Amino acid sequence: MATRSRPAPPEGAIDLESLVERGRYLVTAMACNDCHTPPRTGAAGPEPDITRMLSGHPQSLAMPPAPRLPKGPWLVVVGATNTAWAGPWGLSYTANLISDKETGPGSRSEEEFTTALRFGPESPGRE
């Protein structure tokens, strides 16, 4: 956390720097990178590849069909990248969250993004 002080924003203005810091804190504390950032092998083992931060399942990584689990308490199969998940609902790839208009949710309004985050991608308010 930065310790330097900066002038308070004018009354009623949005302090973008604080918003970015708050977002960074939430993304880190809530482990979004664990599933939405493809990993790479670092000195201590797998770590999020921050050069591809929040870009979701790599398009270049075509997954073979998920193995079928026998009946029993095992329920979910996860790809080695943590970006592909298969279970009784089918197959899910972690979404690209970068704010690009073509490849990410950049064309969505803040309200649409918030709705998807709170209630899921098929929620009302989503195209």
Ligand code: HEC
């Ligand atoms: C345990 C793995 C996991 C973690 C941790 C995780 N996500 Fe996800 N997320 C997924 C998967 C898988 C999907 C795709 C779901 C689908 O397609 O139905 C998804 C979808 C999303 C979507 C929907 C995108 C769309 O197209 O509407 C948003 C937004 C999202 N995640 C944001 C976050 C944020 C923000 C965090 C951290 C607070 C986070 N996720 C943490 C696995 C994860």
